[in-house]
């Protein structure tokens with residue numbers, strides 16, 4: 001561990017909980033020094049570190065994991081990294097992230113890791129197939145920023161007040177004495193811009209911008225990263241988006257649509273390509289809440305919900321078996337679109 005005064009531009013230590021009552025909030029547990037020290041000791045003692053992030057990884061999950069993985073490897077640790085999807089494949093828009101040679105499919109992940117570290121996963125379930133491995137691991141360090149995190153590990157580095165898991169990943173890298181090179185910074189930056197919605201969401205604090213400044217200073221290409229993440233798609237995406245927009249419905253402050261497996265199959269479009277459709281739907285002025293139901297390849301509905309702040313969609317999604325943040329949450333449904341929508345409607349405030 002290095003003394004934190006020895007590097008200019010280093011991230012400040014995790015801020016103490018604000019003295020405004022939020023520390024009393026259920027689930028709120030900003031990371032204490034004891035937890036950081038424990039994690040550094042566990043890493044130091046482990047021969048191999050097994051990293052996992054949530055299924056269908058986004059930029060924050062995969063970026064944070066790959067950044068920490070690359071640093072651990074550079075420090076001489078044996079590292080494996082994975083995520084527990086049945087069909088193990090890195091989403092197309094994240095294939096530009098450096099360091100993917102660390103990745104192994106879930107079947108090659110240690111069955112009983114001595115030290116497992118999870119990234120951006122709010123529950124054990126969100127680890128998919130790797131929840132079994134986590135259940136058998138000697139130690140599980142949970143690095144996350146979801147207020148709904150269940151604290152399923154043996155050590156928690158959980159701070160619901162940070163913009164992204166990447167913020168905690170940067171802290172860990174710093175505390176490990178790792179080098180923030182351009183590749184590591186690219187992974188962290190992908191996490192930061194994904195979860196702040198390109199610095200648009202309310203999570204965009206001065207600390208988020210300061211972290212961005214540290215990352216950009218490594219020489220990473222913000223233009224290329226933005227293009228990879230948001231500004232490209234196969235032609236079929238436009239057609240599937242058109243189908244989703246064609247059946248979009250506005251009802252009492254709720255705007256919603258669905259994207260079926262058939263829509264995608266007609267254009268050979270993988271599931272991951274439709275994840276961003278919620279960002280088109282949620283712009284609707286007349287709606288406080290936006291919902292997109294996306295049928296995955298196994299026939300389940302992956303439901304994305306967004307609110308503009310007045311409605312806590314995390315509470316709704318948690319009640320329906322999922323989780324997330326106050327204004328961006330999701331869950332999985334094995335029922336029909338009609339039944340799923342009725343469940344959501346029943347949990348919405350009478351007038352949204």
Ligand code: AMP
Nearest residue numbers: 304305322323324325328329330331332
């Ligand atoms: P998405 O709509 O997939 O972009 O997800 C928005 C937020 O909801 C993210 O913070 C996810 O971690 C969370 N989320 C999405 N799906 C699920 C799920 N099935 N279970 C728990 N949390 C979820």
Ligand code: MN
Nearest residue numbers: 058060061120
């Ligand atoms: Mn995530």
Ligand code: MN
Nearest residue numbers: 060120165195
């Ligand atoms: Mn995140």
